[in-house]
Amino acid sequence: MTEPVLNANQLNKTYASTAGVAHEVLHDLSLTVDKGEFVAIMGPSGSGKSTLLNILSTLMQPSSGSVTINNKNILQMNDAEIAKFRGQDMGFIFQDYNLIESLTVQENISLPLTLQKVSPKDIKKAVQKVAQLLHIESYLKQYPTELSGGQQQRVGAARALVHNPTLIFGDEPTGALDSENAREMMNYLNQINENEGISIIMVTHDAFSASFASRILFLTDGQITKTISRDNRSREAFYQQVLSELGNFN
Amino acid sequence: MFGIALKSLRSKWRDYIVLFVGLIISAAIFYMFSAMATNRAFLEANSIVSQITIIFVIGEVLLGLITFVYLNFANGFLLRLRQSEYGLMSMLGATKKQIGSLLLRETLSIGIIATIIGILIGFALTKLSSHYLMNLLGVKLAHWQSISMKSVIITLLFFIVLFTLNGLYNRHRLRKQDTLTLLLANKQVNQPIVHKVIDPLLGLIGLGLLVISYVLMPNIVKIGLSGFVVILVLNVLGTYWFVSRTLKMLTNWIRNSTYSLHGLRTFINGQLAFRLPDYQRILSSIAIMFALALGAMSVGQGYYRMLPNQAEKTYPVTAVYATDKVNTDNLKGVQWQQDYQYVVKGQTVYFNATEFNEHKLPTKVSAKNGSGTQTKWVTGDWLQKKAAYDYTLDGIANQILNQQYGAKAVVTENASEMMAHGTPRTIQMVKVADMMANDQALSHNQKLQEKLVGTKSEFATGSYATYGQLKGIFGGIEFMGIFLGIGFLAMLAATLMFKTLSGVADDKNRYRVLAMIGTSEKKITQIIAVDLGILFVIPMVIGILDVIFGLQMFAPLMAGTNNAYLGFGPSLIGIVSLYIIYYCLTVWMYRRLIKK
Numbered sequence: 001m002t003e004p005v006l007n008a009n010q011l012n013k014t015y016a017s018t019a020g021v022a023h024e025v026l027h028d029l030s031l032t033v034d035k036g037e038f039v040a041i042m043g044p045s046g047s048g049k050s051t052l053l054n055i056l057s058t059l060m061q062p063s064s065g066s067v068t069i070n071n072k073n074i075l076q077m078n079d080a081e082i083a084k085f086r087g088q089d090m091g092f093i094f095q096d097y098n099l100i101e102s103l104t105v106q107e108n109i110s111l112p113l114t115l116q117k118v119s120p121k122d123i124k125k126a127v128q129k130v131a132q133l134l135h136i137e138s139y140l141k142q143y144p145t146e147l148s149g150g151q152q153q154r155v156g157a158a159r160a161l162v163h164n165p166t167l168i169f170g171d172e173p174t175g176a177l178d179s180e181n182a183r184e185m186m187n188y189l190n191q192i193n194e195n196e197g198i199s200i201i202m203v204t205h206d207a208f209s210a211s212f213a214s215r216i217l218f219l220t221d222g223q224i225t226k227t228i229s230r231d232n233r234s235r236e237a238f239y240q241q242v243l244s245e246l247g248n249f250n
Numbered sequence: 251m252f253g254i255a256l257k258s259l260r261s262k263w264r265d266y267i268v269l270f271v272g273l274i275i276s277a278a279i280f281y282m283f284s285a286m287a288t289n290r291a292f293l294e295a296n297s298i299v300s301q302i303t304i305i306f307v308i309g310e311v312l313l314g315l316i317t318f319v320y321l322n323f324a325n326g327f328l329l330r331l332r333q334s335e336y337g338l339m340s341m342l343g344a345t346k347k348q349i350g351s352l353l354l355r356e357t358l359s360i361g362i363i364a365t366i367i368g369i370l371i372g373f374a375l376t377k378l379s380s381h382y383l384m385n386l387l388g389v390k391l392a393h394w395q396s397i398s399m400k401s402v403i404i405t406l407l408f409f410i411v412l413f414t415l416n417g418l419y420n421r422h423r424l425r426k427q428d429t430l431t432l433l434l435a436n437k438q439v440n441q442p443i444v445h446k447v448i449d450p451l452l453g454l455i456g457l458g459l460l461v462i463s464y465v466l467m468p469n470i471v472k473i474g475l476s477g478f479v480v481i482l483v484l485n486v487l488g489t490y491w492f493v494s495r496t497l498k499m500l501t502n503w504i505r506n507s508t509y510s511l512h513g514l515r516t517f518i519n520g521q522l523a524f525r526l527p528d529y530q531r532i533l534s535s536i537a538i539m540f541a542l543a544l545g546a547m548s549v550g551q552g553y554y555r556m557l558p559n560q561a562e563k564t565y566p567v568t569a570v571y572a573t574d575k576v577n578t579d580n581l582k583g584v585q586w587q588q589d590y591q592y593v594v595k596g597q598t599v600y601f602n603a604t605e606f607n608e609h610k611l612p613t614k615v616s617a618k619n620g621s622g623t624q625t626k627w628v629t630g631d632w633l634q635k636k637a638a639y640d641y642t643l644d645g646i647a648n649q650i651l652n653q654q655y656g657a658k659a660v661v662t663e664n665a666s667e668m669m670a671h672g673t674p675r676t677i678q679m680v681k682v683a684d685m686m687a688n689d690q691a692l693s694h695n696q697k698l699q700e701k702l703v704g705t706k707s708e709f710a711t712g713s714y715a716t717y718g719q720l721k722g723i724f725g726g727i728e729f730m731g732i733f734l735g736i737g738f739l740a741m742l743a744a745t746l747m748f749k750t751l752s753g754v755a756d757d758k759n760r761y762r763v764l765a766m767i768g769t770s771e772k773k774i775t776q777i778i779a780v781d782l783g784i785l786f787v788i789p790m791v792i793g794i795l796d797v798i799f800g801l802q803m804f805a806p807l808m809a810g811t812n813n814a815y816l817g818f819g820p821s822l823i824g825i826v827s828l829y830i831i832y833y834c835l836t837v838w839m840y841r842r843l844i845k846k
Contacts, residue, residue, distance in 0.1 A: 083768050111516060115768050120512070
């Protein structure tokens, strides 16, 4: 019996437009993600993917509904609790990497740990470990702007991983990468998911990236309209299914 | 193309407002300073220091340099704001020439509009602050003008020339870049590069120059005015090299030590290192502006504080009234009070020795150790022997006759001998413990005396009257010092505020990332406070050091006391308090902008 890591119940999100007309982005959306699961969320522009990810990752408040992560209701946390929660349980990977350009690669990766007041010795060890895993040891002393997009994204993944979170959120993590780098990035995420047992929730446009997930949710007009699972099939077979689903979908 | 330009203006209006306000303030301050520096009649009429006009010319040059650095920076900021737009225009087919002329026109129009508004605000600032200050100090200064055509022209010309130069330079820079570099301008970052030999060397040279300038400062009188310029150059260069290189090495050292692997030190150190190439010039000019503000204020305040002391040294009593109709009950803390009788005949005023024998008269004599004066209580007998030399009594005689000099005081043997020359009248002499605490009452009494017996304040005796006369002579310097202190402080505030707030757009994303990886809002406020705190503290420390040594240069101006530090304490407290308030305000604004 698997245990849920995240549980969202009856999420609604409404934006007030400038014309005064309310615009509903999420409508009664519920979803559960199990420990160690890799979930991709797909859907056309404006379907509410990013809003959903922002709410699940504590960056945004829903208009109504509840979200629990590791059995904690994240909507009832105060600012300090949310900060601590993000620092210990969550990792983020973004389309535009969001590295701090004033810091070296090493400093960027170690930041979540220095915030948690981990000892310098342990910080060095942890940074070395993720750097090896993501093959970025050779440019630890460099600045983000000196790296290629693929390299920067690996640094971003290292930073999301370094503090051993239970859950990683990815917002189009391969969106800015070419196919070679995208494949590499997805392989890393797959490794992290399988070897470290970290759950991943990822928003993506890209069928290829989505095919690395174990389950894909299709979002239309703020609701989950279809769910497909990879089960025991190969990634390639799953990819074909995603493509055909997208064909039907559009 | 104009449409695109207008759109971009709208989308970045907050950045433009910061830029615009900064430019307006710098033009206003420049005007304020010019209004004083170019008013030769005012300077000469209100200062006993002959070099004052030259000091002001040097001051204007210095302010010009600071403004130049500031404008240069502001224009760099403008270019950065616009660069990606220009890239877009270039991609859509605009030629480099078109874009270049657009940039030049934009720079010039922003510059001219800001300068004109700045001058208008300068009028108001000059008028308000001078009015307020003159009232506060109780001085009336001859030839003071708030609106001066000459300064309007100087300010306009200076700013237009600087903007044109900057515009041409920006155009040149723009033309050298290709479309792609322009498009990605916002994403480019310059990282500080540490040079193992040059950095420590320049740091040491900087420190050396700074120390030399400090050593030279007390000897300014020997070196002369050219020394002033040399000291200035040494100090400015020294500050620049020392601050920039030391900080660079320090941040680099912290980066490589385990010290940084704790809490948010990595982030704060990274911010500092990252900003340095951009900040070092600004930090150095702010240090100098801080020093100028504190220095000018200290000299002004020094005079303000010195004058009552000086006045009290010249007379043993606070006031003398040539009539008994002035009621002295309004005075607080009266230490001594005595009435004496006198008779006037021609240019001679007769007193009665018996009265002085019964109630001794205080007078000032040379101190026994030869420096300064001391109070001596004298009898009528003593006065009869020394009468011709006692200037207290002669002064009173002149006051009674309402003239500067020419009267003679004669002390007669007794009352009948005195009254043989005419009808006796009464003078009152009074000494209070704290003259300044009785300022209003003393001023009221003097006006009453003038109304009753016509005694003009410039002929009155007593330390309060002397204080009034000294204020007429030194009030100008006092006013200039405080006025300039306020001006420099405002300029400094504008520069620092502009510099920090113009970086918000870049910093915003860094703070957003920090929040995402587990930094609470409270922590972020703390980091901002420390981050900006470092930028505020560095120039303050250097500025204070500059003033501690620099005030020595003004010792010769401090007549009588040679103590240049009289006004230092209160000015330091005043300016540092304003600076701290200003710092809190900047943190608060910065915090709000980051949150948006």
